[in-house]
Structure formats: C-alpha cells, structure tokens
Amino acid sequence: MARAAGIAAVALAVTAGAVGTAGAVGTAGAVGGAGGVGGAPDGSGAATRPRVNRLEGVWQADGYGTIIEIHGSALQTYDVTRISCVPGFLTGVQVGGAGHGGTVRYGRPGKGYADLSITPRGRDRAVSKEDGATATKNLTRLPGGLPAQCGQPAPQDALAAFDRFWATFEENYPFFAAKGVDWAAKGARARAGITPRTDTDTLQAIITDLLRPLGDAHTALGRKGPDGGWDAVFIGLRPGTEEPTDQLREQAGKAVAAQLLAPERTFGQGGLGVGELPGGIGYLRVSAFEGYVEDGPYQEHADELDRALDLLLAHPERLNGLVIDLRLNGGGSDELGLRIASRLTDRSFLAYRKVARNDPADPTAFTRPQPVTVRPAAGATRYTGPVALLTAGSTVSAGETFTQAMAERRPAAVRVGENTQGVFSDIMFKPVSDELLAVLPNEKFLTRDGTTFDGPGIPPDVRTPVFTKEELAGLKDSALTEARRLLAAGAGHR
Structure with a gap:
C-alpha cells in the first residue's frame, strides 16, 4: 500500500x-x-469503560x-x-x-x-x-x-516463494496485455527450473528475468541487507531511458543556470529551486515530490513547498510566463503535485480518475473510478497565465501525474522535451520470502476519455533534445530555450 x-x-x-x-x-x-477512555458523565469517575472502536x-x-x-x-x-x-x-x-x-x-x-x-x-x-x-x-x-x-507460518522454500511472487503479479499487475507479456507461460517455464532447494541467488535471477521484459519503472525486487533493511537488486526501466546520475544532475544544473538571471533559490533540501528567466518568466525546478524535510508528516513537506511557491508567485501580475522543470523528477506525492496546480488556476478542474485492479481472476476488472480534482488554493497568491512544462524520460510517477493534471488546466500547459517515463500508479511492497521483496503497481490514472499513458509516457507538444552529452558540454539547454521562446510568442494563453 x-x-x-x-x-x-x-x-x-x-x-x-x-x-x-x-x-x-x-x-x-x-x-x-492509544484510544481514549471515557469517564462517568457526572465527572465522578465512578464508572469508566473504554470507548467502542x-x-x-x-x-x-x-x-x-x-x-x-x-x-x-x-x-x-x-x-x-x-x-x-x-x-x-x-x-x-x-x-x-x-x-x-x-x-x-x-x-x-x-x-x-x-x-x-x-x-x-x-x-x-x-x-x-x-x-x-x-x-x-x-x-x-x-x-x-x-x-x-x-x-499459519508461510513456507519459505524457493518454490513457495516463487509461487507467491508469481501470484502477486498475476492478480494485481494491470499491464500484461498492453506490454504483450504472457505471464502464465513465462511463469510456467521459470517455475520448471525451481525446486524447494533452489538458493536465493538463483531465485533472485529467475525473478529478475521475469520482471525485466516488463520495462516498468514501478517494478522492483529487494533483498534483505546485512543491516536488516532492503537493498534494491533490480529496478525496471522503460527501454531507451536511463536513470539520472549525480553527475548528470550537476551538469544539468549548470546548463539551466546559464539561462537564469541569478542563481536559483533552493527549498526542500534541494528538491525545489526557484529562479527568474529573461523576459519576466518565472522558473520552478521540481526534482521530487517528496523529501522536503528530513523526517516529518505530510503537512511539513507541504509547508516547505508553499514557501517555494510563495517566493515564485510573490507578484503573479509581473509574470509573463512560468517554466516548471520536471525533467529530473523522481516522483513522490501526487497530492504535492496537485498543491502546485492549485496555485495555478482560478477554477476547479478534473485532474484524472484513478482505478485499481480488484479481481484476481479478471485482469479487466477495476474499482469504480475515483475522480481527483484540482481546486484553487484559498488564501494564497495564484497565477493563471501561460505555463510550460519541461519533461523527459526521467520525469517519473508523481512528476507524470502532475503533468497529466496540467493538461486539463485552462490554459493548458505546453509540454516541451521528451516523453515521460510512463508509470503512474501507486506502488505496493509485497513480501516474497524472508529474503526477497517485490514492488509493483496495480492502478491506472485515466484521462477524461478513459485512456492512460502507462508504458510510452506522456508525449511533449514540442520535442527537443534533453540533456544530451553534446548539449551539456556546451552548456546548452534546447528544451528550456524553446520553452522561453514559446512563452514569449504567446503559447499557452488559451
């Protein structure tokens, strides 16, 4: 969950x-x-009994x-x-x-x-x-x-562990048909090579071989580490995309900084950056929708995001446009994404609808769609002008649900760059054995007409290079340059 x-x-x-x-x-x-205990109504305390939970x-x-x-x-x-x-x-x-x-x-x-x-x-x-x-x-x-x-204690031998893993995906994963994967056939072939005595290294390799063809960044396999935590031994990824490195993030920051009028102000332990571009265009970098505080409840993360937005939107009437940079966004809380959207509208709109698989025997059966709505933020400055979103294959999860929501804003945000990663669902952590842990999605985020972008991701309106080696070597950023040009030309006004 x-x-x-x-x-x-x-x-x-x-x-x-x-x-x-x-x-x-x-x-x-x-x-x-703990739960409360109530006293006698007269305050005497003569007869107390636990409240009914x-x-x-x-x-x-x-x-x-x-x-x-x-x-x-x-x-x-x-x-x-x-x-x-x-x-x-x-x-x-x-x-x-x-x-x-x-x-x-x-x-x-x-x-x-x-x-x-x-x-x-x-x-x-x-x-x-x-x-x-x-x-x-x-x-x-x-x-x-x-x-x-x-x-009852669950059996921990390799065959029982594999069967739990296979059944967990069989009953919950929503995208086998879309990805052209015959899970039953692949599972039967893999199971034939497993016995109760199969060791964990071999079982790990077999499970990884089943997960890799899914090309799904919301699938993973964890293994119990020496400190008692879990180490990631496999994480899926859409073919043709790569996980960003620290070096790439550093180089990308320099390329962006070359176009800012002054160094960005950072918030959220570096996860958020606020800056200004020429021509009265604001800049917001969102590298994650989580991790804004070291450890604390959701509201503390939301408060830190609000501080960044308050600076960005201190004088919305002076903004001629806004660029939101999601290209290296690792995801997190969908609600934080909607919190940004609520500062960018003066009227409510449908962001998306969520459904989850809910019949182990029927991969086409889902829960009733839950509509998710963006509502204007009360008591805060808001900006309703043109917005450009910068996206890439490293725009993942909550970065994508925010992108999907902003497509329903009016005026809709113009997307510049590359397709997003193509994973939207919340993920579930499911025990396979005492040593292995499976990670998988089970939801779809539906557009207004009932389609999803799971798999290929959300395409840009304008396709540009994103942080290529050649561009980074010359401190170039074609996507940011194009977003500025589009906003200056009036894109996103309607």
Whole structure:
C-alpha cells in the first residue's frame, strides 16, 4: 500500500525498507498513542469503560491484495493472494482519539505523527487514506475475522516463494496485455527450473528475468541487507531511458543556470529551486515530490513547498510566463503535485480518475473510478497565465501525474522535451520470502476519455533534445530555450 516515488525513490524506498508513504504511499507503520477512555458523565469517575472502536475487527481492501486487522490501538496488514497470506509491511499504532465521523489516525511505530486515516462508513464499510495520497481505498469488514491461512507460518522454500511472487503479479499487475507479456507461460517455464532447494541467488535471477521484459519503472525486487533493511537488486526501466546520475544532475544544473538571471533559490533540501528567466518568466525546478524535510508528516513537506511557491508567485501580475522543470523528477506525492496546480488556476478542474485492479481472476476488472480534482488554493497568491512544462524520460510517477493534471488546466500547459517515463500508479511492497521483496503497481490514472499513458509516457507538444552529452558540454539547454521562446510568442494563453 505504498506510493511510488519513481526510479530513484523506488530504489531509496526498497533500500531503506521504507514500505510506506511518500505522498501516496503508506510506510512501514506509524506511531502514536492509544484510544481514549471515557469517564462517568457526572465527572465522578465512578464508572469508566473504554470507548467502542467502530473499526475493531478485520477488513478487506477493494483491490490491493490487502487485509487490515485492527485490534485495540494496533493495526496490522496482511498481503493475500489466492494461494497465500503473509504479514504485510504496513503496521501502525493509533495516534490520538477518534476524530470527526469516527476517523482514526495511525502512524509508524517510533514516530510522533500519523500518516494514515481510516473512517467507518456504517458498520461494515470503511475507507482508508494515506497522507499525501489523492484518493481513498474502500474497505469491507470480514465477518469471519482473519482467515485461518493468515495465522499459519508461510513456507519459505524457493518454490513457495516463487509461487507467491508469481501470484502477486498475476492478480494485481494491470499491464500484461498492453506490454504483450504472457505471464502464465513465462511463469510456467521459470517455475520448471525451481525446486524447494533452489538458493536465493538463483531465485533472485529467475525473478529478475521475469520482471525485466516488463520495462516498468514501478517494478522492483529487494533483498534483505546485512543491516536488516532492503537493498534494491533490480529496478525496471522503460527501454531507451536511463536513470539520472549525480553527475548528470550537476551538469544539468549548470546548463539551466546559464539561462537564469541569478542563481536559483533552493527549498526542500534541494528538491525545489526557484529562479527568474529573461523576459519576466518565472522558473520552478521540481526534482521530487517528496523529501522536503528530513523526517516529518505530510503537512511539513507541504509547508516547505508553499514557501517555494510563495517566493515564485510573490507578484503573479509581473509574470509573463512560468517554466516548471520536471525533467529530473523522481516522483513522490501526487497530492504535492496537485498543491502546485492549485496555485495555478482560478477554477476547479478534473485532474484524472484513478482505478485499481480488484479481481484476481479478471485482469479487466477495476474499482469504480475515483475522480481527483484540482481546486484553487484559498488564501494564497495564484497565477493563471501561460505555463510550460519541461519533461523527459526521467520525469517519473508523481512528476507524470502532475503533468497529466496540467493538461486539463485552462490554459493548458505546453509540454516541451521528451516523453515521460510512463508509470503512474501507486506502488505496493509485497513480501516474497524472508529474503526477497517485490514492488509493483496495480492502478491506472485515466484521462477524461478513459485512456492512460502507462508504458510510452506522456508525449511533449514540442520535442527537443534533453540533456544530451553534446548539449551539456556546451552548456546548452534546447528544451528550456524553446520553452522561453514559446512563452514569449504567446503559447499557452488559451
């Protein structure tokens, strides 16, 4: 139940073992206090009894292959397929008392804040929402309690681990048909070479060989490291694209700086940059939609983003255009992307609709679409003029959902550069064995007409080179130069 943060952030999440919220993602749990205890109405304290927790019990998520067990102040998830049930990575402790409508907040053990809320909808229905996510997940109470299989130790031999891995993808991955992959046939061939005695190195290689042809940057394989965390041993990538290096980021920064009137002001631990281009054009670099503070709740990340936007939009009436640079954006929180969009509009608009696979036996079955809307930010300066977005194959995940949303803005943003990476879904972290961890998507982000850009990515309106070796050697930036030209010529005014 975790949110993807793109190529680099998937690696970070797996390496750090942070199975949880990076905006749209729940982490490995949460911290907090316990539920409240009520005294006698007359204040005598003569008779006290615990408040009834309306969420007490076991819940099945619609899609996501997840069961949630709530007992007292503790929350535990289980990852389920038709053949297995194992404890999930998401665990939590209630933070504070129940809020409006019976909403209970949960946070990671050892932290001082919550990052997940669950709200009852009657006796047998509820919804959950991770902080920084743009949509909710529907939950249904399991009247029989936790399935018996979930209380049994899961076999850890290589054959059982492979079967869990294969079933997890078979029941949740949405894009086999679009990518032309016969998962059943490939799985059968791979399984024929596995025995219960197959070692972890061999199993890792077999699983990696199955994942690589998907070309999906929201698929990954983690392996338990010596410190108890998870090391990324494989991360997918769309063919023809590369993961940005630190050297590329440094060189790209110099090429951009050559066109700025003054050095950019940085925010969010370097993840955000604000500058000014000639001709009264503002510049905003967004290298990630996460990591703006060292450790803290979603709101602290949002506050840091607001500080950058307040500087950028201090005098919106003086701006003749705005360039938002997403070319090296590793993703993160979709909600932070919508937060930027809310400062760039004076009217509400549909950003996209989200659906998730929810039938293990039917790859065409999805949850009911949830509309996600951008609403004008109240009480803050807003800019409604022309916007140019710079995109590339290293524009990933939340960088792409923001790009998709800005296509619905009026006037729509003009896109310059290259196709984005082509991965939009939140990601899920699923245990394969005590030693291996699988990462995968299960959602689609739909446009107004019901299509998606998963796979090829969102194409630019104007295609230009992006940080090629030749351009970087000469401190050239064709995409930024073209965006400035388009804005000066009036592009994006309608």
